[in-house]
Amino acid sequence: PMFGPTFASLNDLSSQSAIIIAESSHLGKVFFRDLYHHLKLNVFEYSFREHDETIAYSLSIPFASTLVFASVMKHQDAPGTTFKKHMQIAQGLLSEDDFLLTEILFNPYTPGQLTNIREKLKELLAIIETKDSERMKAFLTGVRQNIQ
Incomplete structure (x- = not known):
């Protein structure tokens, strides 16, 4: 399942x-x-290969993103529904068995997915650091197209 x-x-x-x-x-x-x-x-x-590729995409990406989010949290209340929803997801994920999380993240296709995340994060950071509104607009447009 x-x-x-x-x-x-x-x-x-x-x-x-x-x-x-x-x-x-x-x-x-x-x-x-x-x-x-x-x-x-x-x-x-x-197939076994398709399974591993799908798991790396559908589970490793959100798991890794959630783990990175939770790894920079500190004991501080923060307002906002988006933050609270992310915290609920992180708490739910971290209530899962460590072996299960490890097996999912050690999938042979996970490193490639994390490399993609790292590249997009690097791009986003550069846009934010330079306060480039045009690039931000283009970035957000691309992200919206990805989830349609």
């Missing part, structure tokens, strides 16, 4: 996903496809 108990509502899993590995045994795939169908999960079938 592609969800942990921290963020998923176990009463309604219809918005959650599960991956079945294509190279798995036929009977195993049939069993899990049937189980996941009864749980109303969205089922994807990927």
Whole structure:
């Protein structure tokens, strides 16, 4: 399954996903496809490689971003709903098992994803340091296009 108990509502899993590995045994795939169908999960079938690439994208990026966010926090109250939501996500993530977090982050495709984050952070920092409004506008436009 592609969800942990921290963020998923176990009463309604219809918005959650599960991956079945294509190279798995036929009977195993049939069993899990049937189980996941009864749980109303969205089922994807990927090869081992596709699984690792997907996990690096869908879990390693948000996990690493959240860990970096939480690593610079200090014991101080801060107003704002965005900050509080990020804190809730960080607290939820850090309530997960260390082994699970480690396995996800040690995925062979995670370093490439983190390199992309580092490059974008470097670009954003340069825009902020130079107070370049035009580049900021272009950066924000690009980010908005990425999430449409």
